[in-house]
Amino acid sequence: MCHVPGILDPPSHRSPSPITITIVLRTAPAIQGGKDYLYSPSENVIASPQPEVAALSRWHGAPPKGIGLEVNLLAQSKQYLNWGSAENAHPMDIFSLAVTDKQTLTAGGSPDIKIHSTADADFPLVQSIDNAHNVGCHHIVTDGKGSRAISSGFDGKIKAWTCQDGYWAAEQKLTADLEAAKAWAIALSEDGQYLAGVNQEGRIKVWDLAADATQIRDHETKGSYGTCIDLSADGRFIATGHADGSVYIFTTETGRMPFSLAGLVKNVRTVAFSPAGKILAAAGDTRVIVLYDTASGEQIASFTGHTAWIMSLSWSSTGEYLLSSGFDGKIKVWSMQTKTCVATLSETDKAVWSVKWLPKTGKTEAFATVGENCSIAFYREATG
Known part of the structure; x- marks a missing residue:
């Protein structure tokens, strides 16, 4: 990369x-x-x-x-060109990637969180939050405005960060309020008010960050390790994936679990709601991406093509395309119209831990990837 x-x-x-x-x-x-x-x-x-x-x-x-x-x-394809890279952005694997309209936030096996600018052609490092997590960070998420970030570290701590004029600083009070919160995977609502997390016991919890991080939901599942979580953009649904292959959808309004979804029998490593919240995509060790209708819980499509575990999924802003990355080093773009893979990038044989579409600022789509090669790679859609 x-x-x-x-x-x-x-x-x-x-x-x-x-x-x-x-x-x-x-x-x-x-x-x-x-x-x-x-x-x-x-x-x-x-x-x-x-x-x-x-x-x-x-x-x-x-x-x-x-x-x-x-x-x-x-x-019949879409072409994506390598747009640039931030090489050796971290000294160890980069496990998680979050994006705002002008920045990427990355975290991994090293203690620091790195912030790079996507507004400049060479994607420069604009800030390093040193020793954010002493033993590294496995998840970092941002709200829709890019004003708040939450990180979850291997030290078991969840920390909050706020952005003003492009500079990130610790939200010390909120971090203190979250001291008792324990979660492996985390998701943040679009408005930055609600944090959802799933832990090793498979319990799903929601905290109201506007009310001193008060816990407002506690959902119990079958006890399998919770590996991934997502909140729909409209805030109506929470979805989680688990080590035993289970996928659950909860409604945030009632706290009910309308669906326990079938189709994946091995570790689920990533779940992602479409922008409109009508489709949930899930994938993991089966090397298959499964799409579910959130209104009925029915499986509506499945995609195959990765030759190893699928680690990350990301929807384009319009919901027309789904991005996936895997332990096989492959990055794939899937069309929702044709239900086919329309692009595959194979520039590394190392694991690609996370992929994210960048907020669309022009006519073309672009995305970023991070992984085992310790670098951030940027791709844009070819035009003309």
């Missing part, structure tokens, strides 16, 4: 593409079984709707009499 910033990358840095089949009609306007295909009279083309066909050079089987067919493989 260590690349020099540039406008264009070599072809090897461009992402491979899912493939669809296009059948070009040479002598007739239709073929047998044409109902299974999309026909374009003006272009004399029939396009197969089947995505991600690995390899096919000629038509399989004899074509109808009098019809000559040529099968072309057309790449």
Whole structure:
């Protein structure tokens, strides 16, 4: 992931593409079984709707009499270019990444939290919160405005941070209020008022940060280690993933658990609500991403492609694309419209622990990644 910033990358840095089949009609306007295909009279083309066909050079089987067919493989993809990197941003693995409109906050095996600017082309380090957690930090999250961050360290402590004019400082009173709070994974509401966490016993708790971090919810599950958590953007739902493969959704208004979701039988390492809160994505050691309808609890889709544990998921601002990263070093972009992978980046064989879309400031989407290589990599959508 260590690349020099540039406008264009070599072809090897461009992402491979899912493939669809296009059948070009040479002598007739239709073929047998044409109902299974999309026909374009003006272009004399029939396009197969089947995505991600690995390899096919000629038509399989004899074509109808009098019809000559040529099968072309057309790449249907999005291209993402390496936009730059902050190399060796930490001396050890970077486990967690949070983003604001102009900054990234990163934390990992070292004691410090690092803040880099995304408003400058070379992504400079603008602040280091030294000794934020003595033995490192595994989770850091921010609110929607980028004015508050919460970090959870390997020392068992949860700490609060506030941002003013781009500079981060400890919220000492709130940190003291959170001293009794214990959680492995954490999530912060969009307005920064509510903190949700799940602990090693699988208990899910919610604290009101505007009321001296008063605990307002305590949900019990089946006792399996809570590995990940997310809050929907509208604040209606909490979702958690657990070491036994369980995924739960709770409603924040009533505290009820309407759904215990099936489909993953191994450790769930990441859960993420779509921006509208209508879909929950979950993934982990099964190497499968499962999508659930939050209104019914039903599984609506699943994605395969990673060859090792999936560590992180992130939705684009519109909910059109889902970003994933894995222990295999792969970063994938999935289209919700086609339910296919539309981009894969394979620039490292080291684990990519976390990925996040950056807030959209122009016409193109961009995202950041962190992982075992101790660096922050930035990618943007290719245009033109």
